[in-house]
Amino acid sequence: MPPLEKRLRREDMSHYQGPVDACIVGCGAGGSVLAKELAEAGWKVVVLEAGPWLDTDADLRQDEVLMRGKFDWTDRRVSEGNEEMIQGHRRDGTGVGGGTIHYGAVALRLWPEDFERRSRDGVGRDWPITYNELEPYYDRVERELKLSGPLQMPWGPKRTKYPQGPHHLTARDTIVADGFDKCGYRWTPNALAILVGEHDGRSPCMNYGYCQWGCKSRAKSSMHVTYVPKAVRAGAEIRDQARVTFIESDTGGRITGITYQKAGVEQRVEASVYILSAFCVENSRLLLHSATSHFPDGLANGAGMVGRGIMAHVADGFFARFSYPVHMWSTSPGTLLSQEHYGTQAGRTFAGGWSWMTSVLFPGEFGEALVKAGAGMWGERLMKQLEQYPNFTLLGEEGECLWYEDNRVTLTDELDQFGVPRAKVSFSFHENETRMRQEIYRVGRQVLEAAGAEEVFVSQGNDHTMGGCVMGNSGDSVVDRDLRTHQHENLYICDASVFASSGGAQPSQTIMALATRLADHLVKSR
Numbered sequence: 001m002p003p004l005e006k007r008l009r010r011e012d013m014s015h016y017q018g019p020v021d022a023c024i025v026g027c028g029a030g031g032s033v034l035a036k037e038l039a040e041a042g043w044k045v046v047v048l049e050a051g052p053w054l055d056t057d058a059d060l061r062q063d064e065v066l067m068r069g070k071f072d073w074t075d076r077r078v079s080e081g082n083e084e085m086i087q088g089h090r091r092d093g094t095g096v097g098g099g100t101i102h103y104g105a106v107a108l109r110l111w112p113e114d115f116e117r118r119s120r121d122g123v124g125r126d127w128p129i130t131y132n133e134l135e136p137y138y139d140r141v142e143r144e145l146k147l148s149g150p151l152q153m154p155w156g157p158k159r160t161k162y163p164q165g166p167h168h169l170t171a172r173d174t175i176v177a178d179g180f181d182k183c184g185y186r187w188t189p190n191a192l193a194i195l196v197g198e199h200d201g202r203s204p205c206m207n208y209g210y211c212q213w214g215c216k217s218r219a220k221s222s223m224h225v226t227y228v229p230k231a232v233r234a235g236a237e238i239r240d241q242a243r244v245t246f247i248e249s250d251t252g253g254r255i256t257g258i259t260y261q262k263a264g265v266e267q268r269v270e271a272s273v274y275i276l277s278a279f280c281v282e283n284s285r286l287l288l289h290s291a292t293s294h295f296p297d298g299l300a301n302g303a304g305m306v307g308r309g310i311m312a313h314v315a316d317g318f319f320a321r322f323s324y325p326v327h328m329w330s331t332s333p334g335t336l337l338s339q340e341h342y343g344t345q346a347g348r349t350f351a352g353g354w355s356w357m358t359s360v361l362f363p364g365e366f367g368e369a370l371v372k373a374g375a376g377m378w379g380e381r382l383m384k385q386l387e388q389y390p391n392f393t394l395l396g397e398e399g400e401c402l403w404y405e406d407n408r409v410t411l412t413d414e415l416d417q418f419g420v421p422r423a424k425v426s427f428s429f430h431e432n433e434t435r436m437r438q439e440i441y442r443v444g445r446q447v448l449e450a451a452g453a454e455e456v457f458v459s460q461g462n463d464h465t466m467g468g469c470v471m472g473n474s475g476d477s478v479v480d481r482d483l484r485t486h487q488h489e490n491l492y493i494c495d496a497s498v499f500a501s502s503g504g505a506q507p508s509q510t511i512m513a514l515a516t517r518l519a520d521h522l523v524k525s526r
């Protein structure tokens with residue numbers, strides 16, 4: 001049977017006139033899960049998504065150059081601070097599926113200690129919920145996405161069996177694994193939202209390696225091939241290329257409508273409940289821009305916290321050149337994992353830790369990363385390295401960034417084409433991240449040299465935006481433990497904006513678990 005995504009025709013989708021039960025802004029990791037869960041519970045749902053609805057067969061190509069910019073959020077933003085926050089392809093996606101069209105599908109959970117950073121280490125913040133409260137929702141998401149993973153995860157909380165067995169390791173993984181072994185660090189095949197066997201008419205992984213440019217075989221469980229078709233089948237309406245520009249509120253703080261532009265025409269949706277899942281920078285931007293005389297500092301900003309606490313993982317790429325071909329591209333990114341350095345550990349001078357994983361860059365991005373990696377990496381020197389592309393492999397990491405109030409999103413005076421002020425992202429790594437980065441450098445080089453690398457180049461970077469609308473108490477946060485904004489009884493926020501810590505692992509499983517939990521809460525409290 002063909003996959004559900006192919007069986008559902010767009011003209012069969014519900015088209016609602018007048019008020020609906022829920023209006024969701026953004027159709028990425030958070031919005032898609034909410035749309036499916038609420039629609040399946042019988043809610044009338046409209047999702048407003050700024051980007052296009054791409055067709056897997058017609059629009060996705062295994063070509064790094066052709067796909068560039070096809071699903072990137074490319075709005076100009078102003079950046080300041082000591083660590084430039086990367087935008088676009090390596091950070092924000094757009095379109096039905098959001099960032100999950102790009103994502104590498106590494107599907108890790110946070111650990112219990114990540115929810116208690118302030119209580120345990122006296123730095124950063126605590127979450128108002130515990131790992132145990134989120135655990136059943138992680139389980140549900142993992143079953144829905146049919147995650148593949150190791151038979152036993154050596155680190156982290158005790159967990160249920162992964163729905164599918166592990167991916168096969170390829171040359172680049174076994175070489176790096178050898179380096180880990182020689183240094184005495186454990187490793188395992190990673191947890192991935194990628195099929196190893198046929199499921200629901202979707203193909204198993206063909207190891208094309210193009211995951212971050214859109215998976216043509218549908219093996220990668222992006223939202224547009226998993227949750228979105230199920231949401232549509234259950235009656236959700238997805239309005240693509242619908243750019244939200246304003247959230248309307250009355251004098252008492254109730255949200256009364258959302259204004260958006262589609263094909264140059266301004267339109268409006270009314271709903272009982274509104275949920276922002278437009279990713280971290282855009283949620284804060286919309287809330288700040290939707291100020292009124294009753295809410296002069298923006299919506300949900302009674303505590304002055306909207307936009308504050310933006311986080312990004314320390315994510316430096318270690319490019320290792322070997323004397324023989326390694327072919328790093330011949331599988332999905334992130335297939336080998338080590339969490340030996342995860343979490344706060346005795347004897348280190350910083351809180352938190354990181355996960356290691358193997359990865360891949362195709363030649364265009366690989367060239368850019370090499371230029372960033374070394375002074376003088378240009379001209380003939382660069383060409384010599386590029387000629388040896390098949391001999392390179394990439395080891396990356398996701399290092400915890402603490403929650404800092406001064407890392408924040410604000411508005412500039414410059415308007416975009418929709419009349420919305422552009423966002424300014426002020427972001428710096430502090431002492432904790434700088435110390436962690438030094439240790440990451442030491443261990444990364446140690447592992448790759450033990451694996452037999454001839455030369456290692458390090459390209460400094462950061463990954464995954466989180467924060468901006470933190471969860472907590474009414475005096476010091478934007479949303480409560482149920483993701484409802486403190487000032488607006490019918491406005492919720494649901495994505496990585498609400499994170500109070502970043503952990504040292506990719507965020508999407510936690511976003512989806514939070515979205516599943518919010519949908520449950522809304523359905524039960526109706």
Ligand SMILES: Cc1cc2nc3c(=O)[nH]c(=O)nc-3n(C[C@H](O)[C@H](O)[C@H](O)COP(=O)(O)OP(=O)(O)OC[C@H]3O[C@@H](n4cnc5c(N)ncnc54)[C@H](O)[C@@H]3O)c2cc1C
Binds near residue numbers: 027098104108280
């Ligand atoms: C290259 C890459 C690799 C990644 N790899 C991994 C990985 O391996 N594992 C992992 O867990 N995470 C990964 N991520 C991160 C992951 O994609 C994001 O964390 C996740 O998609 C965020 O979910 P979200 O719902 O918050 O936002 P998104 O998925 O980004 O969705 C937000 C949506 O909101 C829309 N939107 C924004 N503003 C408006 C507006 N004004 N009106 C209407 N719509 C709007 C956007 O167009 C977008 O589609 C990766 C990301 C990238 C870019």
Ligand code: SF4
Binds near residue numbers: 194204214332
């Ligand atoms: S490696 Fe697998 S998941 Fe990634 S693009 Fe290829 S088939 Fe899809």
